[in-house]
Amino acid sequence: MSEVITIANQKGGVGKTTTAVNLAASLAVAEKRVLLIDVDPQANATTYLRLSGANESNIYHVFTDKKSLRDIIVKTQIRTLDLAPASIKLVDIEQEFGGDDKDYRVVLKRKIEELEGEYDFIIIDTPPTLGSLTINALSASDSVIIPIQCEYLPMEGLAQILNTIKYVKKMLNHKLTIRGFIPTMYSSQINLAKEVLADLKKHFSAKLFKQKSGDFIVIPRNVKLAESPSFGKPVILYDVKSSGSQAYQNLAHAVIG
DSSP states (O other): OOOOEEEEOOSSSHHHHHHHHHHHHHHTTOOOEEEEEOOOOHHHHHHSSSSTTTSSSOOHHHHHHHHHHHOOOOOOOTEEEEOOOOOHHHHHHHHOOSSSHHHHHTHHHHHHTTTTTOOEEEEEOOSSSSSSSHHHHHHTTTTEEEEEEEHHHHHHTTTHHHHHHHHHHHHTTOOOEEEOOOOOOOOOOOHHHHHHHHHHHHHHGGGGGGGGGOOBBBOOOOHHHHHHGTSSSOOOHOOOTHHHHHHHHHHHHHHHO
16 A cells, blocks of 8 residues: 655745655665655656656646546656656646635545555655645645754744645545654754754654654755756765765655654
8 A cells, every 4th residue: 555645845945855856766765666746836856857747748637637647657767766747837737726626636636546556655746835736735645744944934834834734634634644844954053953953853853753763863954965956866876875865764764664
């Protein structure tokens, strides 16, 4: 049975796509069958791993019932990691699905159910908004992982995503849970980052991921992690020994349990 995990945060620039791509890649390297679904009109996860899907079959065609999810899936550089690419055309879906019709909010759930048993994990990368595409992703998921940049403003906006998750759980997907928070872009040399991490530990320690050693998992500011998208590779293929790669491998092992 597939475990479906959405990576979500309404604020951009918090490491959401970086987390989706590198968690998916690390799970795949750990010999899990993984599908990464990109539902962000910016298609950053798609371009992170391969060329843009704008002129090919992509998740837009799935939402419009022109293709099945299986029809659009493409292989990546990792044997057990597949990608369902996105394109800018998803902007049109966001507008079309803007109404209150419940059917529009569970399209992705129905499409994913057609793949039952084909993957161990399905990871969904979402746009930095709380619109219809994010609602679709949460409605289709067992759980959500929330990346939080170790700065003040991302912490201030946390209530918005938590309220959206509460809404989806009540109205559309009773099984939805918060799998955990993952602090991103952490630097021990920045006082504010240390303060934010301390606040997360104080208020959400039960929802922070831990290594087997018991230490909390944080994603560091890391040059190799920042460089890897320009080479079209997840960091585990770009520099497996980098601190960024090690952090996402730790996260993958925590998710596997």
